[in-house]
Amino acid sequence: MLKRHAAFEKLSPSYLFPEIQRRKEAYLKENPDTELISFGIGDTVLPLPPVIAEALARAALELGTEKGYTGYGKEQGLRPLREGLVSRFYPQFSPDETFISDGAKSDLGRLQALFGGNLTVGIQDPAYPVYFDGSILQGVEEIKLLPCTPKNNFFPTLPSGIDLLYFCNPNNPTGKACTHEELEKIVAYAKKNNTLILYDSAYAAFIQDPNLPKTIYEIPGAEEVAIEIGSFSKMAGFTGIRLGWTVIPQKLTFSCGSPIAKDFHRFASTIFNGASNIAQKGGIAALTDTGYAALQNNITYTQENAALLKEAFSKMGYTVYGGDNAPYLWIATPGRQSWDVFQEFLEEKHLIVTPGKGYGPSGEHFIRASAFGYRSTLQKIIAERQNV
Amino acid sequence: MLKRHAAFEKLSPSYLFPEIQRRKEAYLKENPDTELISFGIGDTVLPLPPVIAEALARAALELGTEKGYTGYGKEQGLRPLREGLVSRFYPQFSPDETFISDGAKSDLGRLQALFGGNLTVGIQDPAYPVYFDGSILQGVEEIKLLPCTPKNNFFPTLPSGIDLLYFCNPNNPTGKACTHEELEKIVAYAKKNNTLILYDSAYAAFIQDPNLPKTIYEIPGAEEVAIEIGSFSKMAGFTGIRLGWTVIPQKLTFSCGSPIAKDFHRFASTIFNGASNIAQKGGIAALTDTGYAALQNNITYTQENAALLKEAFSKMGYTVYGGDNAPYLWIATPGRQSWDVFQEFLEEKHLIVTPGKGYGPSGEHFIRASAFGYRSTLQKIIAERQNV
Known part of the structure; x- marks a missing residue:
């Protein structure tokens, strides 16, 4: 049998997003009726322009x-x-x-x-x-x-x-x-x-x-x-x-x-x-x-999401970076381990964010929130869960 | 500046098909009015089933x-x-x-x-x-x-x-x-x-x-x-x-x-x-x-091409292998370098084949002909260029 490629042994066991997915699925297995909202993976949701x-x-x-x-x-x-x-x-x-x-x-x-x-x-x-x-x-x-x-x-x-x-x-x-x-x-x-x-x-x-x-x-x-x-x-x-x-x-x-x-x-x-x-x-x-103009609508929509999210997180007292010229917010959670914050958001607020540590040691004490998502969902969260 | 990755220096300078393409284009540049027919790259030509x-x-x-x-x-x-x-x-x-x-x-x-x-x-x-x-x-x-x-x-x-x-x-x-x-x-x-x-x-x-x-x-x-x-x-x-x-x-x-x-x-x-x-x-x-049944028509068509090609090359006196359970014919050209045969087919018969040597040393003295193509083209060649 072949020896395992040494490089793979040096990799951390799981790529960031599959690990988030794993934790999410584990939580949903225990709590099947929970509605989770994701600000996690930066994945597009808006339909393509016709x-x-x-x-x-x-x-x-x-x-x-x-x-x-x-x-x-x-x-x-x-x-x-x-x-x-x-x-x-x-x-x-x-x-x-x-x-x-x-x-x-x-x-x-x-x-x-x-x-x-x-x-x-x-x-x-x-x-x-x-x-x-x-x-x-x-x-x-x-x-x-x-x-x-x-x-x-x-x-x-x-x-x-x-x-x-x-x-x-x-x-x-x-x-x-x-x-x-x-x-x-x-x-x-x-x-x-x-x-x-x-x-x-x-x-x-x-x-x-x-x-x-x-x-x-x-x-x-x-x-x-x-x-x-x-x-x-x-x-x-x-x-x-x-x-x-x-x-x-x-x-x-x-x-x-x-x-x-x-x-x-x-x-x-x-x-x-x-x-x-x-x-x-x-x-x-x-x-x-025509195509490029149509795309701008989706981009503007996401940027408006980012502005709303930034305002909401800021109102909650978080210091928030980014979000103005990027679809991501980088939210400081000083003194707290970012996987702990991830787990807390998951379990208590039913929100998926991305733990900053997944991006490297200097990402510790931060979480990333992604602005990709539907406005209605976002507004619902902001209205219902003022405790984001 | 970065050093070039040593592995790339060990590669032969050109991958087989780009080299065939290069020779084809060079020939067409000199002979722009020539109609070349390709039995070369194994590329599909039939439209997808609806x-x-x-x-x-x-x-x-x-x-x-x-x-x-x-x-x-x-x-x-x-x-x-x-x-x-x-x-x-x-x-x-x-x-x-x-x-x-x-x-x-x-x-x-x-x-x-x-x-x-x-x-x-x-x-x-x-x-x-x-x-x-x-x-x-x-x-x-x-x-x-x-x-x-x-x-x-x-x-x-x-x-x-x-x-x-x-x-x-x-x-x-x-x-x-x-x-x-x-x-x-x-x-x-x-x-x-x-x-x-x-x-x-x-x-x-x-x-x-x-x-x-x-x-x-x-x-x-x-x-x-x-x-x-x-x-x-x-x-x-x-x-x-x-x-x-x-x-x-x-x-x-x-x-x-x-x-x-x-x-x-x-x-x-x-x-x-x-x-x-x-x-x-x-x-x-x-x-x-339904989809799989529709595919079979295209596969059968290509296999029938292979049989026709095999017959034609055999009639010309070549020893032909393959083509029965594969879309490729492997044609012996004993004593002749396969890139020379490639060039001869290109220049004299206006046919593109693939030189066997491109597949390894034991491919020398062979050429590969691909059965992917339109029946009408193939029949035209067989009829007109009995010298394949």
């Missing part, structure tokens, strides 16, 4: 016709989709510098495999668990956690020696959205330290403040140091449909001069076959003027 | 409704889909032992990551390049190629010491479909040598002979030594839609006793988020009695 749902349906029906049927697509993704991304978000790049994926999470995994384990990684603390767990799976031995707390306005101090820096902005879970000046510091650091930035922009659509950068490439020189990973999940409600993208500027090379994009494409050709063609057609529709 | 296309479209439209919208699904896949797989193909297993993927290729990559590089791998030669390239990417240093040639009736001799054995049946590219007795030998070998079998059944739907096993689990004891990877790609024309599955029996453990399925699920939760929900609904439709 223009997008119809484009997806049309793509499916076309596959039932001789003329419209297509088999394997290019691993890099449909060109009209890449053109749509470039024209909407990245006018300075060519569609050849974009790669379509089945979601940011999967592409993070592929990028991690691309760079392997023999490097020093820097990760915001707290952070999306995939950066840390995925690095462990690659056998990375040196991971520098970069605390992001109220003390530093959730902007990390960067020690030297980081080869690969994960940077999520707007941030999950803290809801922080960086200024131009802050991102300039990150880019300058990367240039000085020969660092490659993996910039996760999965929540960029939630930036409301027109003065804040929506992509790392608004910073001059970022195209020499940064890969950007984007997603249709939260922007377009594609969490279940699975569609994302990665921008790998052609200027990015390994130290030997070989282009990073070339190996990424080779990797994708070898053990990935591209995102679903139906999902890609939906993505094309989402990037048209 | 019952399946409509199920996909319905799933898409439901995402545009409050009631029908769903976000993240379980990483393991929709339960009705796993139940459908189990009831149709694996009555001895529980749906909990099946895992839905975005295709066999992606799941092979995830399995490879799960087992890492510190093991000895056995691969049929010739074989689907993903087994070899994916192993290299994991840092596997010892790969035993197991020649499958007319001399051994395309059934390999198995040397001792293989930890992980890739076994594709019906085989791509040779078109060989194993008998019960042959698969029993594989299972007995695995039991004796503590080998884990990664059994790729992507072409199982093409087995016409009722005496041949359609899954490894028809062999008693296989559930103790084999993981089976299946796909909707060729069976249901889902090459572009992306849907597959992997069966990991609960009896399968690492040497420490920890279940393999547990780590696979952890991996999938960490850097994969499941297959597209729309694709999964299409998969459910494909497994209903």
Whole structure:
């Protein structure tokens, strides 16, 4: 029998959200009649705008016709989709510098495999668990956690020696959205330290403040140091449909001069076959003027939820961060263990939140609340359970 | 700047199909008016049966409704889909032992990551390049190629010491479909040598002979030594839609006793988020009695193509293997380099085939022809270009 891969033994036994799910199910088993309301996992709930749902349906029906049927697509993704991304978000790049994926999470995994384990990684603390767990799976031995707390306005101090820096902005879970000046510091650091930035922009659509950068490439020189990973999940409600993208500027090379994009494409050709063609057609529709305008309604709705939630938690006396340019609130629970707070919210208030510790040690004494959800549910909770 | 991952330097510079595509495009650039016909990549061309296309479209439209919208699904896949797989193909297993993927290729990559590089791998030669390239990417240093040639009736001799054995049946590219007795030998070998079998059944739907096993689990004891990877790609024309599955029996453990399925699920939760929900609904439709019956028409059509092609190549004097229980013909071109034959077919006959050497050293002096394609095209070629 095979030996278990050593990296798996180093992983914490359960990924954060399955553990939340496990605790939720255990509670419901004991208390089957309880109505639980979730501010936990950042999952979309609003129906797709008709223009997008119809484009997806049309793509499916076309596959039932001789003329419209297509088999394997290019691993890099449909060109009209890449053109749509470039024209909407990245006018300075060519569609050849974009790669379509089945979601940011999967592409993070592929990028991690691309760079392997023999490097020093820097990760915001707290952070999306995939950066840390995925690095462990690659056998990375040196991971520098970069605390992001109220003390530093959730902007990390960067020690030297980081080869690969994960940077999520707007941030999950803290809801922080960086200024131009802050991102300039990150880019300058990367240039000085020969660092490659993996910039996760999965929540960029939630930036409301027109003065804040929506992509790392608004910073001059970022195209020499940064890969950007984007997603249709939260922007377009594609969490279940699975569609994302990665921008790998052609200027990015390994130290030997070989282009990073070339190996990424080779990797994708070898053990990935591209995102679903139906999902890609939906993505094309989402990037048209009509589709993109329709999406904004859902985004605005979620941001209004965030404002209501922020007000409610603040009224209860909590200090609340984030929520203005991100769909997440980061709520301080000083002196209390965040899994204890999670359990208390579950058992006493019948609310699911996410314990901050699940995002790293600096997440202890915080909980994350997600603004994805129906307004009516949220208002009901605010009205009925003033004790949130 | 980051150092390039050493494993990538060991890969051959181009994956087989992109290289074929490159040569094809180069030829068309010089000869823009040439009509090329492809028997190359095994890509589906027939439209989806209406019952399946409509199920996909319905799933898409439901995402545009409050009631029908769903976000993240379980990483393991929709339960009705796993139940459908189990009831149709694996009555001895529980749906909990099946895992839905975005295709066999992606799941092979995830399995490879799960087992890492510190093991000895056995691969049929010739074989689907993903087994070899994916192993290299994991840092596997010892790969035993197991020649499958007319001399051994395309059934390999198995040397001792293989930890992980890739076994594709019906085989791509040779078109060989194993008998019960042959698969029993594989299972007995695995039991004796503590080998884990990664059994790729992507072409199982093409087995016409009722005496041949359609899954490894028809062999008693296989559930103790084999993981089976299946796909909707060729069976249901889902090459572009992306849907597959992997069966990991609960009896399968690492040497420490920890279940393999547990780590696979952890991996999938960490850097994969499941297959597209729309694709999964299409998969459910494909497994209903109506859907599955409709699929058979497309499969029969392709098998009839294979018979016609086999006859045509045989008439030309080639010795042709496969094609009876597989959509591939394996055509001997003794004494000739297979890339030369590829180029000759391209330039003189305007036909794309796949050079056997792309599948491993024992593929030299063979070419693969794929039976996926329209009958009319095939008949036209047979009529016009008797010199195939």
